[in-house]
Amino acid sequence: MLRSMYAGISGMKNFQTKLDVIGNNIANVNTVGYKKGRITFQDLLSQTSSGAMAPTGNRGGVNPVQVGLGSQIGTIDTLHTQGFRQTTNHPLDLQIEGDGYFVLQTPNGRAYTRAGNFNLDQDNNLVSADGYYVLDSNGQQITINNATSISIEKNGSIIITNDQNQPENIGTIGLAVFSNPSGLEKIGGNLYLESTNSGAPNLTNPEENTAGSLISGALEMSNVDLAEEFTEMITAQRGFQANTRIITTSDEILQELVNLKR
Template sequence: MMRSLFSAVSGLRTHQLRMDVIGDNIANVNTVGFKRSAVTFKDVFYQTLRGGAAGSNDIGGTNPQQIGLGVTLNSIDVIHTQGAAASTNNGTDLMIQGDGFFEVKDVGGNVYYTRAGNFHFDSEGNLVTPDGLIVQDSGGNGINIGTSATSYSIDKYGNVYVDGTQSFQIKLVKFPNPPGLEKIGSNLYAAAAGAGTAIEGVAGDTNFPNTTIIPSALEMSNVELALEFTEMIITERGFQANARTITVSDEMLQELVNLKR
């Protein structure tokens, strides 16, 4: 009897975690460069009531008798599929078409990665994110066009032209396992051991042969509301079913207590 209660409680907890992830996905449906997350479950250990046995010439084999003890979280995976393109008519907005991330650095020299290309030039001529992190070029340096430049343009290979002269090329970085990166907020990812070794390059080179950069466009979130609402319904029903299991188990325990009267 108590096993059913503990199993149902574990079901409530894991379904609540799944709903938390779904809620975050829906909240970021319009976040530039956002990648949705997906939750998977796994069963936990089992109580064996009777072990299995092999058959013989005199008697057939028997299967083990086991009772599961609930469910737990298996993984929360970030799904790195391409988001839709949104035209902005802003020359410093950049979208990666294909694999890779932009590399950006903060004032302390810490390196981060992002798919959100909503950049702008600051008062010193640095190409920066909305939070002031500087976009890196192919040489690992910040992109700075200075304060006296009269014009600039960026082509599909990330070449930055200042007053008609090619001055920089935007650096791209990819990882063998992008879901292994750590989300840190503000559309940024930090390198982690699970992601593998960074592969650096630029759009169109041997490391990024099928990748281009689309100027004056942004990659939107890859969240699909129809999918999220469907997942929400499934999660809600799972939560309700586990809650009902607790209610029924409680009623059975109450009947057992009533036998004493």
């Protein structure tokens, strides 16, 4: 069989995966704190017909003769660039302007997120949309009792007006910083887990260790650019079509070879 047919098959499969990544990005264009994915390709193995030869006294060098055997997926990256801001004016909605991640306590351990749409539960604990506890800079739950008003400063300080109409600082929202955020593992629900390549989380205060500052009354939206995604979609579609054309052309050549017997 022709090598070009198998190369075309590998290209089709890879462009289908590219469309899967693009489709997921577009589906999450309005997801709070979502970080878009990006796929890159690599060439597959090459079949060597003749190797390279070094120059000799009476003859120059010769380059290797190789035929490529298709493509493969190189990486599927998560791009942790800053997302767009959406103003909500809700005091418990928080946006991170920097590299940090909110720290949540889940039933299975700690998880990390950029989605800052928080609320208070029945026991006045600060929780995420799924009810996971938001942790402070000491890794403890945040409880807000007897508050007539709440404000959160850029440095993460939680200032309340207590029942005696006096301002009170009850703690600081913690942020985690990773040496390699792209190494974090997505588990759904806007959550990330530490992985063996993300580095250990450094729990810190906002405005320290590149964690960034907090913006109260706003949310970080997805960093997906629809214009870019639609452009990539067209590129993937044409690439898929071109690889199908390779297969049909290879099939026509094989048909001609079969017809030689007649």
